[in-house]
Amino acid sequence: MEDYATKEELAGRYSAPFNFDLLSGMYSMPIHAVPKPHSDKLRLINNHSAGPHSLNSFIDKDDVGMRPDNVQDLGRNLLFLRQELGDIPLWLFKSDVSGAYRLIPMHPLWQLKQVVTINGLRRVDHCMCFGSRGSPDIWCSFMSLVLWIAIHIKYIELLLAYMDDAFSFDTNMTLVHYPRYNTYLPDKQVRLLLLWDELGIPHDPAKQLFGRTLTIIGYHVDPTSMTISLPSESSDALVSAIHHFLEDCDSHRRQPLRRWQKLVGWINWGLNVQPLARPALQSCYAKLQGKQHAHAGVTINRSVRRDLQWIAALFSNRDGVHVLTSRCWSPFAADLTIYCDASLTGMGFWCPQLQQGFAADNPPPPPGIPTESNIFWFEALT
Numbered sequence: 001m002e003d004y005a006t007k008e009e010l011a012g013r014y015s016a017p018f019n020f021d022l023l024s025g026m027y028s029m030p031i032h033a034v035p036k037p038h039s040d041k042l043r044l045i046n047n048h049s050a051g052p053h054s055l056n057s058f059i060d061k062d063d064v065g066m067r068p069d070n071v072q073d074l075g076r077n078l079l080f081l082r083q084e085l086g087d088i089p090l091w092l093f094k095s096d097v098s099g100a101y102r103l104i105p106m107h108p109l110w111q112l113k114q115v116v117t118i119n120g121l122r123r124v125d126h127c128m129c130f131g132s133r134g135s136p137d138i139w140c141s142f143m144s145l146v147l148w149i150a151i152h153i154k155y156i157e158l159l160l161a162y163m164d165d166a167f168s169f170d171t172n173m174t175l176v177h178y179p180r181y182n183t184y185l186p187d188k189q190v191r192l193l194l195l196w197d198e199l200g201i202p203h204d205p206a207k208q209l210f211g212r213t214l215t216i217i218g219y220h221v222d223p224t225s226m227t228i229s230l231p232s233e234s235s236d237a238l239v240s241a242i243h244h245f246l247e248d249c250d251s252h253r254r255q256p257l258r259r260w261q262k263l264v265g266w267i268n269w270g271l272n273v274q275p276l277a278r279p280a281l282q283s284c285y286a287k288l289q290g291k292q293h294a295h296a297g298v299t300i301n302r303s304v305r306r307d308l309q310w311i312a313a314l315f316s317n318r319d320g321v322h323v324l325t326s327r328c329w330s331p332f333a334a335d336l337t338i339y340c341d342a343s344l345t346g347m348g349f350w351c352p353q354l355q356q357g358f359a360a361d362n363p364p365p366p367p368g369i370p371t372e373s374n375i376f377w378f379e380a381l382t
Helices: 002-010 071-085 135-152 187-199 232-247 257-273 275-288 302-317 371-381
Strands: 031-035 042-046 091-096 115-118 121-124 160-162 165-170 176-178 183-185 208-211 214-216 219-222 227-229 254-256 297-299 321-323 339-342 346-351 356-361
Touching (some): 002 121, 031 115, 071 165, 091 187, 176 187
Antiparallel strands (some): 160 165
16 A cells, blocks of 8 residues: 555655644545456555545435446447448457546545545545545546547547446458557547547556457457357356345344445346346335435345345356347337336226227236235236
8 A cells, every 4th residue: 555655646646745633624534455356456445435424425425426338338339330231340449548537636625535544644635536426427527528529529439438448349440550559459449549648548558459349348249249248257256246145144134235235236237238137126226215324234135135046046047148139129110109007906008000098907916026016017017
């Protein structure tokens, strides 16, 4: 940690060290070093959620939050391409920003709350850090502006970004020379890197990847077979996390709210390749509704245990592939449109083209469906 602090100080992101007591309004939150995913390196995390009066507790969750681009957005873009141009060859590419959060300077008054203490020496952190509830929202606001410039000024079409990863595809199979790395990359990727150079956004050669197939934000994407798959090691890690969550609870079968949220977010990420399985998370959402205190215990009831075990089995036994068929229809291409809905007593259907409606009583729900979940079963059936 001391070596990291010295590097940050030399880079101008940390102040010079001092050892006097904190002044009024200053905070020094705990810090941790955690492994970076798919790497042997460590990342410093500022724990802004520690303690009853943590910095994150002062940031309302409703004031932050964003929806980054994901692999389903890439899938829709690939479907659009196939529908317009057919099965032409293409390159997938992804480019990673170095440092990401650490590139964004914070307001001086907020910097006073980001004092880092290591071995008795204190330094003021001038930049945005990992661990703050507001950091993802701020970074995505910045990256959205960069994407807008790339798409509307540099004409790099169908470009997407998930946090510090930008990704897309290029139908121009002729590689272009990028002088800074003295290498050849897809044309759109070179134009993106040239824009980053113009804006002063740092990047490393090892993180600028391309190929006919490519792993993008954790998913293996194959535009030739039009498939997206979750790598086996990712599935295994998720299954292990679910079992550990269910088994490693206290004597009252509770887990802290923060751990619930982390697991549900992880499962949601995995369900990008199994979107029809999302209703299995409903029992978790029901348990988390209205909960605010990150460290408060939340009981794992029978419904949650059953649904999480089912999800674990799904990721253990499935073929791991979500097929993106280029023959998927849009709603406007349908020969017949039927609107449907369900209540606790019956279901109804309406076909505008035929000017006909239908209704039926609900059949009994299957054994084991909790009464409070009946409506979700009937809606799924409808």
